[in-house]
Amino acid sequence: MTPLARVQERFSTQIIETHSFRGDETAVIRPEALRPVAQFLKEAPELDFNFLMDLSAVDYLFFAGGRIQKPARFEVVYHFFSLKFNHRLRLKVPVDEKAPEVDSLCALWASANWYEREVWDMFGIKFKGHPNLKRILMYEEFQGHALRKDYPFNKRQPLIGPQY
Amino acid sequence: MTQTRSMLLNVGPSHPAMHGVIRLIMELDGEKIKDVDVEIGYLHRAFEKMCETVMYAQCFPYTDRLNYVSPLINNVGFAMAVEKLLGIDIPERAKYIRVIMSEISRVSDHLTCVGASAMELGAMSVFLYMIKAREFLWELVEEITGARLTISYVRIGGVKADLTEGFTDKAFKTIAEVRKVLIEADELLTRNRIFFDRMKDIGKISAQDAVAYGITGPFLRSTGVAYDVRKASPYLIYDKLDFEVPVGTQGDNLDRYFVRMAEMEQSLRIIEQCFQQIPEGPVAAELTGDVVPAAEMVDRAKMGRTEGLKEEEVNLDPTLQGSTKKYHEAVYADRKDVVLPAKENTYGNIEGLMNHFKLVMYGHGIRPPAGEVYFPVEGGNGELGFYIVSDGRDYPWRVRVHPPCFPIMAALPKCLIGDMMADLVPTFGSVNMIAGELDR
Amino acid sequence: MSALNSPTGFITSSFKHALGWARKFSIFQYPFVTACCGMEYMATNCAHYDQDRFGAGFPRFSPRQSDVLFVVGTISQKMAPVLKTVYDQMCEPKWVVAFGVCTCTGGFYDNYATVMGIDTIIPVDIYIPGCPPRPENVLDGLIKLQEKIQRGEQSRTLYDPHTKTGRPVELQGGYTIEGHIKHIEAKS
Structure with missing residues (x-):
């Protein structure tokens, strides 16, 4: 049984959508189910996802010129990997634009700490229960969140030197 | 009554022992490190944002500059991710060329890391020898790609050009030279009292911690976990090649040094096997x-x-x-x-x-179907993954790179706390931080 | 400077000339290495290309002991105040070399995070473009710097992005074929 099928079986009501495009198994789940699903992924012996390999987010503002509708503006994307079974799973959580907040996974995987800080820095998505949520790549004086689609790529906010 | 207070010490972002820009704020108790705060982002160049503004093929120059010690692996990783998105396969010969070039890059990456960290412990001659060997490898790279460092050689669906005539002989000569340097460096370092004592049992991390922090690559293998993307999920033609995954036991600086030295030897073996197996190309074909x-x-x-x-x-x-x-x-x-x-x-x-x-042309270009893929390759420092979201147009909607350095830097305090202040230099040297891929 | 050939055994020179001669062969450089160009900087410094032949082989890692600041690699907005601090700590006379196209003009990192040319922050004496420049290119730049030191010249102006003054013309509008031809014609 693939990890995706196992998660579907266990959390059938919490899953919004699944697909496995080009062999990448993906489950889109409700934000409130993130914590239990993640815990299950880590602790179920037949899944044993001991790596949180990657954590990032995607901004779907005017995705494909507005042709493709997404449930929410942002999606936080988790890539899990199991060393024992050598399988992978992608988890996605839609995050609303008005209250961009999801649960933090710091308590389960230590690697989530910095990744979540980066997502906060770049997208302005808050993580509930994160011990030290502050900017990581940009400086504190920076206004806005750079990887949002409505942030112009060349809008500079110099600390010193001329404004241009 | 005596009163002791801990001292705050700032190292970086521009510091001779910090090859790469990073700032460490350390809390010292005498000479012992009590706490470390790592600050990164000094080389944030907006790789991910820039990729959203250019077409797929134009992303390659940006990927070169992620891990600038082994740029070809980044090229390969990005190209493979886009190929997965498109669902295409490439010719056998191109696969071999990609593997040869990635392994040359991996050797030069490890040479730089070991050489620089040896230099910081006073072994200047090792650094000079290793850079000499790297220079030989770069001459090979230059012959094929036309550039030394920032290469952009890999294309979506292949590579830019075929191997040149007589390249195999030159490569074998270079491999022999590099082997000589490796033996020389091994003689100079491994039984060197200064080097050994400063590396042994310093910067230790347990396998559990390394996994929890999501660390991959030589750093993880030094703790005894034999995870290598080339073995776990073989891409290109790695399943046809015979090579070992060297592992350590302690997870300290010395093990990381041994793992890197052994890996260079394995990479040289892979290159040799590739030259034996590579299907005959039309290099000598007549018009x-x-x-x-x-x-x-x-x-x-x-x-x-x-x-x-x-x-x-x-x-x-x-x-x-x-x-x-x-x-x-x-x-x-x-x-x-x-x-x-x-x-x-x-x-x-x-x-x-x-x-x-x-x-x-703008508005035409390569148009993958709408979808998302994640593709990992084994980079110089660990799993280098590209996560690409496409909306069916000629620009990537989102390119996310999973940088292998990032989790290592997050775990750096784990390695440093409890050690002496002077142990910062060998530990930092052995983790091989590359600011370009750390901050992107 | 040929004391052996002179009949009297003495040489005559202006003080300024002698000072410039002494300075140009004992360059103590501060390598402000941030990014990819650092790899080529390493290569230039090591045995193959050997910067030491030009008297510039020994990097000083304290700004107070160095007289040429090599800015090697992209300078981000977060890094800019650090660069300025390092420059301000150096003693006079001091020179600055912009190594790589990111430091010259910002290169293709025209985005929110990157400083578009360090000459908006500190005055630059020698520009070595290239991404990264080849070691030969670096040595050429180093010789040009030595000529400048010999003449006793130092840059003091900053680049103004609004009026577009204070930067060599070649680096202002990007590369054009017409500009390149004009440049070659002016040289020959």
Whole structure:
């Protein structure tokens, strides 16, 4: 049984959508189910996802010129990997634009700490229960969140030197 | 009554022992490190944002500059991710060339890391020898790709050019030279009291911690976990090659040094095997038809005298990058919607010209289907993954790179706390931080 | 400077000339290495290309002991105040070399995070463009710097992005074929 099928079986009501495009198994789940699903992924012996390999987010503002509708503006994307079974799973959580907040996974995987800080820095998505949520790549004086689609790529906010 | 207070010490962002820009704020109790705060982002160059503003093929120069010690692996990783998105396969020979170039890059990456960290412990000559070996490898890279460092050699659906004539002999000579340097460095370092004592049992991390922090690559393997993407999920032709994954036991600086030295030897073995297995390419292939100047061909086509034109080869002007037709099929996938046509076709006939412009014009270009993929390759420092979201247009909607350095830096306090202040230098040297991929 | 050939055994020179001669062969450089160009900087410094032949082989890692600041690699907005601090700590006379196209003009990192040319922050004496420049290119730049030191010249102006003054013309509008031809014609 693939990890995706196992998660579907266990959390059938919490899953919004699944697909496995080009062999990448993906489950889109409700934000409130993130914590239990993640815990299950880590602790179920037949899944044993001991790596949180990657954590990032995607901004779907005017995705494909507005042709493709997404449930929410942002999606936080988790890539899990199991060393024992050598399988992978992608988890996605839609995050609303008005209250961009999801649960933090710091308590389960230590690697989530910095990744979540980066997502906060770049997208302005808050993580509930994160011990030290502050900017990581940009400086504190920076206004806005750079990887949002409505942030112009060349809008500079110099600390010193001329404004241009 | 005596009162002790801990001292705050700031190291970086521009510090001689910090090869790469990072700032460490350390809390010291005497000489012992009590706490470390790592601050990164001093080389944030907005890789991910810039990729959203350019077409797929134009992302390659940006990927070069992620891990600038092994740029070819980044090229390969990005190209493989886009190929997965497109669902295409590339010719066998191109796969071998990619593997050869990635392994050359991996060796130069490890050489730089070991050499620089040895230099910081006073072994200046090792650094000079290792840079010498790296220079030999870069000469190989330069012969194939035309550039030393920032290469952009890999294309979506293949590689830019085939191997040159006589390259195999040169490569074998270089491998022998590099082996000599490795033996020399091994003699200078491994039984060197200063080096050994400063590396042994310093910067230790347990396998559980390393996994919890999501660390991969030589750093994870030094703790005893044999995870290598090339073995776990073989891409290209790694499943046909015979190589070992060296692992350590302690997870300290010395083990990381041993793992890197052993890995260089394995990479050299892989290169040798590739040269033995690589399918014969058309490097020595002869031009079949009559050779005519491009202008003459165009004139004939304009006047409608197209009879027999297809059989004729074009003699290109040297400024037009030379002739590519003879190896085009061997190193590029057979997909006109992805791969640029051979230069002879671009300049010689209208079909090739239109094909070329369809691929480079804004609003046309390579158009993968809407979807998302994640593709990991084994980079110099660990799993280098590209997560690409496409909306069906010629620009990537989102390119996310999973940088192998990032989790290592997050775990740096774990390695440092409890050690002496002076142990910062060997520990930091052995983790091989590359600011370009750490901050992107 | 040929004391052996002179009949009296003495040489005559202006003080300024002698000072420049002494300075140009004992360059103490501060390598402000941030990014990819650092790899080529390493290569230039090591045995193959050997910067030491030009008297510039020994990097000083304290700004107070160095007289040429090599800015090697992209400078981000977060890094800019650090660069300025390092420059201000150096003693006079001091020179600055912009190594790589990111430091010259910002290169293709025209985005929110990157400083578009360090000459908006500190004055630059020698620009070595290239991404990264080849070691030969670096040595050429180093010789040009030595000539400048010999003449006793130092840059003091900053680049103004609004009026576009204070930067060599070649680096202002990007590369054009017409500009390149003009440049070659002016040279010959």
